[in-house]
Amino acid sequence: MLFAQNTGAISKDSLEILVDITRENLLKYNYKDGVENAYLLLEGAENSDADYYKFHAHNYLGNAYNQLKDNQRAKSNYLKALDIAHNLENDTLLIYIYNNLGNVYAEEKGSAKKGIAYYNRVIDLADSLKIPDKKLAPTINIAWTFIDDGKYSQAYPYLKESLRLLGDIKNNNTRSQLYMLLGRYHHKTNKLDSASYYFTQGLQLAEADSLILPASLICKDFAAMLFEKGEFEAAYKSLEKYDNYKAQLFEKDKLAQIEAANARFDVNEYRRNLEISKKEQAYQDELISRSTEKILIMVVASLILIITLLILNKINQDRKKLIHQLKEKNNQLVDARDNAERLSKLKTEFFSTVSHELRTPLYGVVGLASLLLDDKSLKKHESDLKSLKFSADYLLALINDVLQMNKMESKQVKLENIPFNLKELVLSIVNTFEFTRLQNNNKVHYFIDEDIPENLIGDPVRLSQILMNLVGNAVKFTENGDIYISIKLQARVDDRAVIYFEVKDNGIGIPKSKQKLIFEEFSQLRAANYNYQGTGLGLPIVKRLLELFNSQIHLKSKEGEGALFCFSLSLKEDKAPSKEAGFAHEVYLDNLKRVQKILVVDDNKINQVVTRRILEKQNFECIVASNGVEAIEKASAENFDLILMDLNMPGINGMETTERIREFNKLVPIVALTAVEIEEVRNEIYASGMNDIIVKPYDIERFYQIVNRNLSANIEAVSKN
Numbered sequence: 001m002l003f004a005q006n007t008g009a010i011s012k013d014s015l016e017i018l019v020d021i022t023r024e025n026l027l028k029y030n031y032k033d034g035v036e037n038a039y040l041l042l043e044g045a046e047n048s049d050a051d052y053y054k055f056h057a058h059n060y061l062g063n064a065y066n067q068l069k070d071n072q073r074a075k076s077n078y079l080k081a082l083d084i085a086h087n088l089e090n091d092t093l094l095i096y097i098y099n100n101l102g103n104v105y106a107e108e109k110g111s112a113k114k115g116i117a118y119y120n121r122v123i124d125l126a127d128s129l130k131i132p133d134k135k136l137a138p139t140i141n142i143a144w145t146f147i148d149d150g151k152y153s154q155a156y157p158y159l160k161e162s163l164r165l166l167g168d169i170k171n172n173n174t175r176s177q178l179y180m181l182l183g184r185y186h187h188k189t190n191k192l193d194s195a196s197y198y199f200t201q202g203l204q205l206a207e208a209d210s211l212i213l214p215a216s217l218i219c220k221d222f223a224a225m226l227f228e229k230g231e232f233e234a235a236y237k238s239l240e241k242y243d244n245y246k247a248q249l250f251e252k253d254k255l256a257q258i259e260a261a262n263a264r265f266d267v268n269e270y271r272r273n274l275e276i277s278k279k280e281q282a283y284q285d286e287l288i289s290r291s292t293e294k295i296l297i298m299v300v301a302s303l304i305l306i307i308t309l310l311i312l313n314k315i316n317q318d319r320k321k322l323i324h325q326l327k328e329k330n331n332q333l334v335d336a337r338d339n340a341e342r343l344s345k346l347k348t349e350f351f352s353t354v355s356h357e358l359r360t361p362l363y364g365v366v367g368l369a370s371l372l373l374d375d376k377s378l379k380k381h382e383s384d385l386k387s388l389k390f391s392a393d394y395l396l397a398l399i400n401d402v403l404q405m406n407k408m409e410s411k412q413v414k415l416e417n418i419p420f421n422l423k424e425l426v427l428s429i430v431n432t433f434e435f436t437r438l439q440n441n442n443k444v445h446y447f448i449d450e451d452i453p454e455n456l457i458g459d460p461v462r463l464s465q466i467l468m469n470l471v472g473n474a475v476k477f478t479e480n481g482d483i484y485i486s487i488k489l490q491a492r493v494d495d496r497a498v499i500y501f502e503v504k505d506n507g508i509g510i511p512k513s514k515q516k517l518i519f520e521e522f523s524q525l526r527a528a529n530y531n532y533q534g535t536g537l538g539l540p541i542v543k544r545l546l547e548l549f550n551s552q553i554h555l556k557s558k559e560g561e562g563a564l565f566c567f568s569l570s571l572k573e574d575k576a577p578s579k580e581a582g583f584a585h586e587v588y589l590d591n592l593k594r595v596q597k598i599l600v601v602d603d604n605k606i607n608q609v610v611t612r613r614i615l616e617k618q619n620f621e622c623i624v625a626s627n628g629v630e631a632i633e634k635a636s637a638e639n640f641d642l643i644l645m646d647l648n649m650p651g652i653n654g655m656e657t658t659e660r661i662r663e664f665n666k667l668v669p670i671v672a673l674t675a676v677e678i679e680e681v682r683n684e685i686y687a688s689g690m691n692d693i694i695v696k697p698y699d700i701e702r703f704y705q706i707v708n709r710n711l712s713a714n715i716e717a718v719s720k721n
């Protein structure tokens with residue numbers, strides 16, 4: 001409950017100082033000193049016949065005993081303070097004492113009505129005195145009493161009035177407790193969204209001012225509500241917070257209990273000493289005559305002192321032992337942290353190595369399969385070759401998914417802002433799933449709003465990953481059905497376009513109970529009709545990538561009726577788009593009168609064959625070098641129009657080789673061929689003097705576009721020189 005603390009300034013300085021000291025002790029839970037100073041204040045007020053300070057003393061004693069759960073003593077002192085306030089005819093003091101009496105009775109079993117009656121007296125007095133701010137504490141306390149009794153409909157008007165009285169007053173302690181009560185009310189009346197709002201806002205206010213008790217109460221009630229909603233992860237986190245705050249409160253409560261025990265003992269001792277000092281004169285002769293008894297008391301007191309010193313010494317030794325154990329635990333935690341960081345670094349290095357080692361042979365498989373598909377003499381093996389290429393593409397996608405999730409967990413993924421054509425991106429994705437589409441006898445329909453700018457600026461790689469995963473899921477879990485890709489313009493704001501993306505299918509659908517689970521890592525639906533299940537990483541990757549775009553995925557689905565995934569992105573329009581790769585290729589073909597010579601630097605024999613055959617298919621003259629030293633010799637001995645440079649080679653790597661070639665040839669375009677994650681080495685690649693990057697295994701059309709673009713750039717550079 002909220003307590004009303006009275007303050008006032010009078011000319012009796014010594015008594016005023018005792019008021020301040022007493023209040024400070026009680027605020028710091030120092031009940032022993034607080035009670036002792038309250039009695040000193042009471043004695044001084046009685047000697048000075050200062051009723052105002054007698055009121056202070058009894059009110060503080062009531063507060064102390066109420067905190068110590070000694071309701072009888074609290075009630076006794078509050079009633080004495082009430083009599084004094086009546087005698088003084090001081091309505092302000094009555095406001096404080098009525099509220100505090102209300103607290104005592106409201107917490108006493110079976111006395112809730114009496115407590116509410118006292119709170120109403122405060123409200124009536126505040127209205128008559130026209131001081132509405134004094135109504136806030138009793139109004140909140142009435143609501144609190146009703147909620148504790150489960151009378152929620154009776155509590156609501158007081159909660160509403162409390163909000164009005166609080167207004168814009170900056171008091172996080174009061175506001176957080178009021179929001180906690182509003183959260184409890186809305187929870188119990190099944191308005192869970194409102195309850196969640198007030199619990200969240202109240203917790204933010206409590207945590208902002210380090211208000212442990214309100215934060216603990218809110219976390220406990222919030223967790224109960226989240227469990228009912230079925231949001232178990234969020235409920236668990238709230239309970240963790242509650243346990244944390246409870247642990248902090250436990251220490252405070254423990255100290256308060258110790259102080260309470262000491263306070264009661266010391267107060268009783270103080271009272272006995274006070275009574276003895278008052279009767280000291282009367283019993284002085286008798287005490288002197290009992291000198292033997294006095295000596296015995298001194299001996300006993302000495303023994304007690306010795307025992308106390310021994311206990312204190314034991315406590316000090318235990319304290320030193322605990323401090324030593326704590327230091328050892330801290331050292332263990334530091335070691336554990338360092339080991340975790342080391343393991344995380346090793347994991348990142350491992351994934352990078354795996355990426356390179358898997359992608360390098362896949363380059364040969366994908367490349368050779370693509371070349372064989374173009375060979376008309378192998379028409380009868382077309383189906384087998386398509387299956388081979390699909391399997392290689394799937395394996396590559398699987399590797400990319402695992403590596404992508406690892407990068408996002410390590411917070412290594414950052415969005416790029418480069419120009420791209422949305423229509424080309426969508427067509428490329430549709431073509432990618434042609435084999436799977438035919439296998440499941442599906443039809444893919446796509447619609448792109450004509451109002452969408454043709455050229456945009458953003459991260460086409462991440463957007464492609466999002467759409468690839470969504471379309472891949474639709475194709476995979478649909479048989480003899482339709483997949484719809486719809487892209488519409490939602491709005492234009494300055495030079496940005498808000499674009500709505502939707503992927504819909506009429507496949508098996510997703511049960512309501514599984515719709516949150518599928519966005520968790522390694523989770524997937526189990527369908528008896530589908531042999532191919534996947535890793536369960538696609539949708540979690542979609543969710544995390546959209547978070548990088550400051551967006552989120554939405555799902556609408558019923559089991560057996562298909563699924564619809566949608567999201568919106570804000571992308572910048574490219575007002576001055578660069579030349580398309582196809583256009584660059586046309587310029588290249590129109591302007592060249594001789595065969596272009598390309599140097600391929602790669603230590604892998606299979607990759608040499610694949611790259612060479614792909615280039616020779618477009619009538620390029622292809623020269624091969626197996627390492628960096630050989631590449632430097634050939635680049636210095638003859639002129640090349642383009643150099644394709646592998647990064648990982650024995651001896652000197654691709655970047656060192658490029659740096660040495662740049663010493664004698666500044667113009668020839670050098671394009672990196674790499675199977676590693678380019679985010680890890682992008683800056684080093686460009687810093688070494690390379691012009692562009694091709695990631696293995698690559699799409700052949702994309703490969704030609706990059707090659708032609710760099711050849712065209714070389715023509716322009718040479719013509720200017």
